[in-house]
Amino acid sequence: EAGVAQSPRYKIIEKRQSVAFWCNPISGHATLYWYQQILGQGPKLLIQFQNNGVVDDSQLPKDRFSAERLKGVDSTLKIQPAKLEDSAVYLCASHSLAYQETQYFGPGTRLLVL
Amino acid sequence: AQSVAQPEDQVNVAEGNPLTVKCTYSVSGNPYLFWYVQYPNRGLQFLLKYITGDNLVKGSYGFEAEFNKSQTSFHLKKPSALVSDSALYFCAVRSSSGNTPLVFGKGTRLSVIA
Numbered sequence: 001e002a003g004v005a006q007s008p009r010y011k012i013i014e015k016r017q018s019v020a021f022w023c024n025p026i027s028g029h030a031t032l033y034w035y036q037q038i039l040g041q042g043p044k045l046l047i048q049f050q051n052n053g054v055v056d057d058s059q060l061p062k063d064r065f066s067a068e069r070l071k072g073v074d075s076t077l078k079i080q081p082a083k084l085e086d087s088a089v090y091l092c093a094s095h096s097l098a099y100q101e102t103q104y105f106g107p108g109t110r111l112l113v114l
Numbered sequence: 115a116q117s118v119a120q121p122e123d124q125v126n127v128a129e130g131n132p133l134t135v136k137c138t139y140s141v142s143g144n145p146y147l148f149w150y151v152q153y154p155n156r157g158l159q160f161l162l163k164y165i166t167g168d169n170l171v172k173g174s175y176g177f178e179a180e181f182n183k184s185q186t187s188f189h190l191k192k193p194s195a196l197v198s199d200s201a202l203y204f205c206a207v208r209s210s211s212g213n214t215p216l217v218f219g220k221g222t223r224l225s226v227i228a
Binding site: 004006033040041042043044045048055056091093102103104105106107108110 | 221
């Protein structure tokens with residue numbers, strides 16, 4: 001079974017620029033998550049999708065972050081404009097519909113904002 | 115509110131010795147508990163989980179964890195450490211009641227010395 005795919009793996013941008021990350025979850029997984037992992041900390045949930053609907057985006061900085069999952073499969077996370085404090089690893093995870101199931105994580109996108 | 119505490123930033127152990135990585139949690143209702151491991155420049159890999167049933171959970175790579183409800187703990191253990199176990203370990207919890215987010219601890223770096 002293929003795992004969660006993410007791209008790009010690394011991205012360097014200057015502050016105030018925009019950036020987008022892509023995630024392809026495990027086939028058949030209805031629930032998809034985006035996490036932000038700042039160096040030295042555990043992952044923090046940004047947004048949760050179930051199919052193509054948003055379940056929880058309470059911790060997403062909506063003035064600069066946006067995410068979509070239009071067809072209920074792939075997802076994109078965008079930052080516009082980026083700030084220095086957005087430097088982090090952005091992790092995508094997915095699981096099947098049952099919420100007690102294990103979340104499986106992609107390799108992450110490491111973002112550096114200069 | 116849910117929370118996870120990993121009281122040790124770093125755990126050092128000699129190869130062949132038993133290891134323990136500590137985790138305590140706070141959650142409303144019954145917990146779902148998870149351990150993940152993260153190697154450099156990699157995403158989080160699932161090790162094991164407690165949902166219900168036997169308090170001693172066995173997982174990947176010889177790891178196990180014991181759920182202790184009275185002490186609200188879920189410590190990760192391995193009888194004999196390997197150098198290849200050196201990595202960053204994260205404990206995570208979510209409530210069994212409702213679709214609540216998975217909350218991670220800040221991580222514990224395990225260093226196994228040959």
